[in-house]
């Protein structure tokens with residue numbers, strides 16, 4: 001039996017599945033392992049089931065024991081892993097696409113609704129019972145008829161587009177390439193970021209974090225948005241320059257933000273906390289029982305497939 005390290009707790013049924021297939025080292029207290037602890041805990045292991053909280057940079061990867069041949073990331077995103085460093089050491093990296101598309105798109109829509117309809121302020125007032133209904137109380141932005149710009153029209157972006165369209169939003173998107181008519185579903189393609197932002201009354205960031213997308217939403221690009229735009233991010237915090245977005249909120253260039261992901265999670269920039277118009281969630285994108293189960297099972301299956309066949313369909317490096 002192959003031995004694997006599972007760096008974070010999984011749902012019980014998934015840990016049971018893992019222990020039927022592998023000799024598995026579990027993290028019973030769900031401790032957040034440091035990089036040196038991951039290296040220490042992986043001694044004698046053939047693979048590691050990592051989570052997005054594990055920073056697998058080149059230095060860490062280079063110190064892993066030679067026996068480690070696969071890093072199976074329990075996430076669709078893999079910005080936490082240096083793919084090149086892994087490749088150089090002959091370690092394959094896999095992810096868990098598809099199974100979290102619906103759950104993450106649901107949170108993407110929640111961010112849009114929460115930011116546009118002033119849910120943070122509403123929740124606070126309702127809890128404190130200090131509100132009085134009036135014709136102009138907590139007036140927000142209506143989604144129907146509003147333009148939604150999707151940055152990154154992959155699986156999650158397409159799903160958000162489909163739901164948003166059913167809510168009456170008009171969909172625009174920017175991607176590296178134009179999608180087929182079937183995938184586009186009537187959305188308007190923009191071949192550059194500036195053009196997309198200039199028509200985005202609401203922006204939904206759905207692209208992966210990569211060298212090309214880090215800080216893509218910054219001081220300069222925020223200015224392309226219409227005044228009073230809403231910015232939402234269901235992808236990765238690294239794509240947004242926080243200071244620039246907070247400054248845009250302060251100046252009312254940006255009306256509201258809806259965020260599920262942050263740079264340096266869980267320590268989000270405190271500037272967001274001061275804003276009533278910031279609808280913020282603690283990285284809940286894939287957090288449903290069905291989805292977390294499917295993701296963990298897929299991360300386990302990816303390792304199994306790799307050891308049985310020498311490759312894996314969800315290999316990303």
Ligand code: GLV
Pocket residue numbers: 052074075076077078100285286
């Ligand atoms: C969640 O954020 C993921 O990348 O799976």
